[in-house]
Amino acid sequence: MKNKIISIISLGVSLNWLSLFFSYHRLQNININQVFATGGFPLRVFEYPFPPMGHDWPPAGAWPQFFVNLFIWIAFVSLIIFFTGKKMENWTMMSFLAISAIVLSLFGIFYIMLNFD
Numbered sequence: 001m002k003n004k005i006i007s008i009i010s011l012g013v014s015l016n017w018l019s020l021f022f023s024y025h026r027l028q029n030i031n032i033n034q035v036f037a038t039g040g041f042p043l044r045v046f047e048y049p050f051p052p053m054g055h056d057w058p059p060a061g062a063w064p065q066f067f068v069n070l071f072i073w074i075a076f077v078s079l080i081i082f083f084t085g086k087k088m089e090n091w092t093m094m095s096f097l098a099i100s101a102i103v104l105s106l107f108g109i110f111y112i113m114l115n116f117d
Contacts, residue, residue: 003094008081010097012074017108019069020045024115037115043069048115058116 023041037048045065046058 003091004081007094007097008074008077010094010101011077011081012070013101014097014104015073015077016066016070017104019073020066020108021111024048039115040065040069042072045069046112046115058112 019041020039024037024039026037027035035047035049038044039046039048043065046062
C-alpha cells in the first residue's frame, strides 16, 4: 500500500510539472509590461511577464492554482492506478517514479525562475 501511495504522488507530481512545461503558450500582440505567455493545465496557473521585466518568482496568488492542478493530477493518477491493479506496487517502478518526480521538480523550479526573470 505504501508503494502505491508513493507511486501515485510521484506520478501526479511528474504529470503536474510536465503539463506546466508543455502548456506554455506565448500570447500574440504583446507590449512591454503586459503578460508575455501563460502556462498550466488543466487550470491556467502562471502568467509570465515580458522578459526581462519579471520579479524572479511568480506572485503568491498563482501558487494556489498550481496546487489545485497538482491535486487534480493526483486524483487522475489515483483512478488510473485503481484500475491497473498491482502493476504500480513494483519497487523498481516506484523508485523510478520517485526519482523522476524529484528531477522534474528541480528542473521545474529552475524553469519557473527563468520564466519570471
